[in-house]
Amino acid sequence: MKHRDETDFENWLREQTRSLGEPEVSQDFLAAQRRNIYRRIGEPRRQLWALRWALSAAMLLVLAGGFAFERLHKTAPAISDEQLFSDLSDMEQRAEPKAIQPMHGLFEE
Amino acid sequence: MGAMADRLEASLPALAGTREFGTWMVSEQKRVFLLCRRMLQDTGEADSATQDTFLKAWQALNQPDSKSLDDPGKWLTRIAVNTCLDRLRSRRWQLWRRRPQPEDEAAILQLAQATDPNAEDQAFARQIRQRLDGAVGKLSLRQRAVFSLRHYEDRSLAEIAEILNLDVGTVKVHLFRAMEKLREELHDLYVRDREEHETPGRN
Numbered sequence: 001m002k003h004r005d006e007t008d009f010e011n012w013l014r015e016q017t018r019s020l021g022e023p024e025v026s027q028d029f030l031a032a033q034r035r036n037i038y039r040r041i042g043e044p045r046r047q048l049w050a051l052r053w054a055l056s057a058a059m060l061l062v063l064a065g066g067f068a069f070e071r072l073h074k075t076a077p078a079i080s081d082e083q084l085f086s087d088l089s090d091m092e093q094r095a096e097p098k099a100i101q102p103m104h105g106l107f108e109e
Numbered sequence: 110m111g112a113m114a115d116r117l118e119a120s121l122p123a124l125a126g127t128r129e130f131g132t133w134m135v136s137e138q139k140r141v142f143l144l145c146r147r148m149l150q151d152t153g154e155a156d157s158a159t160q161d162t163f164l165k166a167w168q169a170l171n172q173p174d175s176k177s178l179d180d181p182g183k184w185l186t187r188i189a190v191n192t193c194l195d196r197l198r199s200r201r202w203q204l205w206r207r208r209p210q211p212e213d214e215a216a217i218l219q220l221a222q223a224t225d226p227n228a229e230d231q232a233f234a235r236q237i238r239q240r241l242d243g244a245v246g247k248l249s250l251r252q253r254a255v256f257s258l259r260h261y262e263d264r265s266l267a268e269i270a271e272i273l274n275l276d277v278g279t280v281k282v283h284l285f286r287a288m289e290k291l292r293e294e295l296h297d298l299y300v301r302d303r304e305e306h307e308t309p310g311r312n
Contacts, residue, residue, distance in 0.1 A: 006285075006288055006289075006292070009288065009291075009292045009299055010288055012299060012302065012303075013237075013241070013260070013291065013295070014260060016233075016234050016237045016238075016302075017234070017237065017238060017241065017260070017261075019230065019231075019234045020231070020234045020235065020238055022143065023143065025139050025142060025143070029156075030138055030139065030142070033138065033142070033156055033159060033160060034131075034135070034138065036160050037134065037160050037163045037164060037167075040160060040164050041164060041167050
């Protein structure tokens with residue numbers, strides 16, 4: 001019974017939509033659409049070239065950006081002469097590097 | 110419905126010439142556009158999808174290893190349906206998508222003069238079509254494709270299965286679920302129409 005209802009509904013739906021006929025599509029619209037299709041048919045190679053250029057430009061931009069960023073961060077921080085001399089004298093006075101100091105603890109009683 | 114293409118019994122290489130392709134395109138264009146319009150429910154998007162479909166067809170036809178086809182119409186339908194499905198899938202992410210303007214649609218699509226002279230029946234059928242468009246929008250992508258091919262293109266289940274690359278059983282299930290949903294959505298109109306037709310004295 002349920003199956004019959006479904007078939008009836010399907011038939012009814014088809015009957016109703018058919019009674020209106022198929023929508024008419026404007027001829028101007030279809031002609032413009034065809035012109036666009038022909039235009040696009042002639043385009044792929046140009047598009048591919050444009051894509052290649054765009055990719056190359058983007059790569060160059062990324063490289064230039066990376067280079068500039070690296071240079072900006074690589075420049076040594078400016079320190080005053082006084083600070084430099086004080087650091088040097090500090091290093092001179094210290095007999096051994098700091099990293100070794102904890103080792104002494106192992107042998108001290 | 111692709112009748113000319115069927116009659117041509119053309120093979121792919123035979124259609125690869127610009128003139129032959131142009132003739133074939135004219136014969137198939139409206140059908141492909143209406144199929145895309147029904148699936149996408151947006152005239153602008155259907156226009157783009159139709160262009161994409163013919164562009165893909167042209168590119169395939171001009172491949173050096175293109176093979177012969179028994180039914181170019183069916184082949185084109187498959188391209189169109191897949192193009193629409195891709196667009197529907199990507200649409201989910203397009204939150205900024207512009208809704209179609211009714212006046213734009215009206216300028217391109219006009220309902221054909223009906224064969225039925227009864228104005229009341231006409232108005233009712235229009236109402237059904239409007240509601241049907243809304244209801245079809247609620248179907249899943251596959252259900253929408255199966256329903257459009259079955260209902261508007263009169264394709265057999267086997268043909269739909271071939272076009273969508275599914276087995277017939279799956280197509281049946283999609284169609285059944287689509288009809289179930291549509292029946293739910295259009296139930297009031299269906300019942301009203303049945304009752305009116307069963308009432309004695311109605312013309």
